[in-house]
Ligand SMILES: Nc1ncnc2c1ncn2[C@@H]1O[C@H](COP(=O)(O)OP(=O)(O)OP(=O)(O)O)[C@@H](O)[C@H]1O
């Protein structure tokens with residue numbers, strides 16, 4: 001895999017405030033197509049908030065989000081989906097009373113980029129099969145266990161053919177076998193040219209799949225590079241030491 | 248769309264045929280007419296509540312606006328009845344557009360704001376200062392267009408349109424997307440759904456059918472006061488009937504109207520003194536034991552209910 005060198009996403013000096021509290025405080029980073037970028041940091045450091053801003057859930061209070069060369073900060077989520085951004089949620093958010101199949105159908109029907117008829121959306125059967133939802137396809141999403149709901153979140157995102165995929169703690173709560181399996185799937189997606197940002201507390205998982213990591217603390221990046229070098233960085237060690245995820 | 252044709256053939260068609268033929272067999276024409284009106288209103292509530300989750304406590308606002316749209320056209324422009332009914336529908340849609348900011352509210356806040364809005368429309372229409380246009384609180388008399396037979400068939404046509412609309416919602420990606428918005432609007436937008444647009448379309452659709460029903464009601468009764476066509480009984484009945492049967496289905500609101508409005512009339516005729524009590528107990532029982540409506544008796548067993 002040789003990632004295209006021009007970034008698909010560039011975040012610069014991003015600021016997000018909640019009242020007087022700065023959840024993001026001048027965050028900058030980029031990701032290139034085909035790359036898997038890890039976003040790590042202690043609880044409350046702003047990982048989910050950055051995903052929320054990039055996916056249009058919140059408008060930024062400062063700074064810029066540039067996707068595909070265009071500034072997208074503050075655009076509505078559904079428009080960003082049509083441009084090629086999608087995500088999963090830390091706590092999965094399926095349409096509970098709809099069946100698994102219907103959950104995916106909505107994204108297949110509404111999530112396709114306008115005027116992009118050339119590339120076919122993934123098929124329902126393939127998504128159900130690849131993400132182990134075939135057996136439960138006709139059950140309401142409320143019946144799924146948490147791992148299955150996470151996979152449903154992921155298939156809903158993939159049904160819209162994203163070029164930038166943001167995964168918020170997708171691996172948390174999976175067993176070791178499932179972890180290996182989903183690591184393989186994420187790598188395979190990146191191999192198709194998809195840019196992927198992975199937020200995760202499981203360092204082993206991050207090490208296994210990412211090309212590069214950004215370490216966040218208090219809404220700022222304090223390190224950028226490979227995880228192997230990050231763990232020798234005094235500032236990173238310090239941030240993680242008080243935290244529950246210290247090694 | 249095989250299911251859609253089945254739904255049209257086995258639900259919509261029999262309903263329309265039965266109500267079209269009933270006046271030949273049963274002489275209480277007004278009662279049949281009221282059934283048709285409540286079928287329309289309950290399905291209208293189904294569209295906005297069942298598919299998007301907004302509980303329209305002031306739903307009667309659209310109905311009354313439609314009735315007065317009809318009356319104003321007939322009184323001042325001598326418009327033919329059918330055209331005036333269409334105008335009634337459009338007046339309700341215009342009111343719906345005016346009220347779209349309410350969709351930013353959720354849950355009880357929306358329900359209360361909607362109720363307040365319907366009262367505001369009532370007081371606007373009933374304002375003596377508008378006597379020259381609406382006849383204010385003194386009521387209207389539209390003897391020129393009086394034709395219950397035609398009004399009844401027009402009501403059946405609107406019922407067909409409304410049930411057809413619900414069949415569409417039940418069988419289309421559009422209806423599925425609406426339900427997705429109801430379940431989780433954030434996830435719906437991540438599925439690419441423009442949630443504001445979807446809510447507005449459903450809202451205006453349900454306003455349209457209530458407005459058409461109101462216009463036809465005005466045509467049928469021909470003499471009425473603001474309090475009649477803005478009576479909150481219409482909102483409450485339509486909501487209770489829809490909930491009793493089960494919303495987000497085609498058959499639920501129909502079953503709800505047939506059973507509850509049937510019982511309502513039965514008790515009303517035979518033992519009016521027990522009416523309030525029996526009706527109240529019935530509704531309480533429903534809320535306590537069958538919050539998802541009668542159809543949930545079947546869906547709980549894993550049966551599919553259209
Ligand atoms: N909608 C909101 N309103 C107010 N504060 C918020 C909101 N969302 C996030 N925050 C705050 O912003 C900070 C960053 O939260 P965020 O969810 O981005 O952290 P995180 O890095 O994802 O943490 P975790 O690892 O626990 O998921 C936290 O202090 C959080 O309480």
Ligand SMILES: [Mg+2]
Nearest residue numbers: 047048049090
């Ligand atoms: Mg988080």
